Amino acid sequence: MPEPQKKKLDLNRREMPKQPPEVRRHNFNEVALGYPVEIAVQEAKRCLQCKNPKCVAQCPVEIDIPGFIKSIAEKDFAAGTRILKDKNCLPAMCGRVCPQEEQCEEVCVLVKKGGQIAVGRLERFLADWEAEQGKLEMPKIPPSTGRKVAVVGGGPAGLTVAGDLIKLGHQVTIFEALHEVGGVLIYGIPEFRLPKVIVKREVEYLKKLGVEVVTDYVVGKTRSIDSLLEEFDAIFVGSGAGLPWFMDVPGENLNGVYSANEYLTRMNLMKGFLFPQFSTPIKNHKRVAVIGGGNVAMDCARTALRLGAESRIIYRRSRQELPARLEEIENAEEEGVIFDFLTLPIRYIGDENGWVKEIEYLKMKLGEPDSSGRRRPVPIEGSETIIPMDAVVCAIGNSPNPLIAAATPGLEVGKKGNIVADEETGKTSKKRVWAGGDVVTGAATVILAMGAGRKAARSIHEYLCSL
């Protein structure tokens, strides 16, 4: 057997260390552990530094990706952090939850040479590196313009608008309905995927930049948009997609049937897993079925698993059509979530006390492609099956929260209850009011909401400068 003459340079994409599945399925600590310094540098050195980088064009917030990667390769992490934060106030979060495989990494030319550059992991590396240094580098903020902006909703879109506008010298106040800022990053995405301490760190950074935060304040109830317009020069509405869908099947209001929002909010915002130290309870069910196949469904199934349940995903199409990120699907599979594909629940059956005890479902087969291009699931006649189940989590999506639209005259609302806003500027039908994120698009991703926030911030800034 011929021996390799020299140790060849490893050109493959570097894997990120993770907690082993058999360990992590019993705890709520973060699954992915992040690149150690030397691995991050090795990964960064793989970058070809394209002259016309396709990745930047694919990034909704236009980060200079080759720029920050070059700094990592040169071990100048402080410089890299500056480049990163020039365009993204929330890198520790984006590095963790953005679907890079559909954005920057999708177009990386290294795809056939050992795999795309791990942009998300490197972004996370820099953000975590900065936090470990213990001191944040503050950007220079121009003198105050005296203009005031109200941001309604402290989720990813609102935080981006706040970060962008405060750096341009405007005064920014975030109004948040819940008792903590972060929106879906706080109430939705679980601790094991995005530790809340990271969200808090990034919100603290915005506060240090001068962003004011008012929690427990429901715009549309505590104060109207029209009243805010008397005090503020411009308003950005990023109130999210907070109205859960149910399937309208019999038994859906039995005890033990939850919306994904309820299940995740009990866990994440209210810390139900620490009951009774935190006083919001969550049940430790033995068998939990999660209906749906998106990222939220994966989050629910993996949460149920960690609470000690036999946890399964019930999805009406096949594995190929799952809308969740591949990484999350693989994580769920490794941890032991059971996947029932081509299955559609048609009825929940309750016990004598009104608790769900069984699910009846139909088996499906894939038919012709539908409008989404995916093959349409078709029920197989006579395939009704009943299985025992203690809890059901319905993770089939959300509509935009109607509260603000209903309380604001002159704000145009679309068919699905979404606020109508210009795609490029975020301008709504109401003067001095912009909107973006899930309240405009319906439930989508964190980074798309941030992208919409970035565009709206630019348009708001133009408007404020024209005054």
Next chain:
Amino acid sequence: MFKVIESQMIVPNIHLLMLEAPAVARQMKPGQFVIVRADDGGERIPLSIADWDVEEGTVTVVVKNIGSTTDHLASLRAGVSIPTVVGPLGNPTEIKEYGTVLCLGGCYGIGSIFPIARALKEKKNKVITVIEARSSYLLYWEEKLKEVSDELICITRDGTKDHRGHVGRLTEIIKSSEPINRIIINGCTFLLKRGSDMSRPLGIKTVVSLNPIMIDGTGMCGVCRVTVGKTTKFACVHGPDFDGHEVNWAELLQRRKTYMREEVIPLRTSRCEEHAITSSPE
């Protein structure tokens, strides 16, 4: 943070809390509610509003001490602060000129029916207020209610005041006061249900203020869903007022029991230290 301005046990086990929340007070209308948290790790619970003062910037709630969070709220003394008072949430009770309106309140609902009766009176309705408790010593705010009612009638289970019995006595009260154009009920789910049962055969429109479990109170979590007629509604954003003759009471009563066991678990663990800190005078 929201300061406790006044805290008082008004009758055994029922507590009044006046909270400083000027922004909430400014927008408050009868029939709305707030969500409060008693401490940083606390759960979010909905409480109907019993009164408010725009100038003083306060809202007043009446709370029955029944689970761990209400127990904690009951232990708060004037001067301390709680982390969350958010609202006003839900739709206000519809107040129009109806003619004669019977307002029925029990438990905390004796408090929250007060602003409703007051608003009805201001709209020139004849207001008959009926309040219900196990015994006369558990009734409160009678003077306040008299001021905004044409008539105040009490039902006590032991007969120590006015009518003896339970809400079942409502039928005869209604019949002796006819014609009644509308009934509005605030209180525990059982009272809402029984009251609606009484008025159904008489064909009088009955509005009930539902009180299911809630978390955010803005339509996000869906835990407060109730079946009204044939459709599922979210009590927090579509209610809390609904037609009592349309509500699926069995489902609501069963859903309210979801966390009955957990609601008292923290009471079994001592919180003495915490209470000692929050209730000790400076």
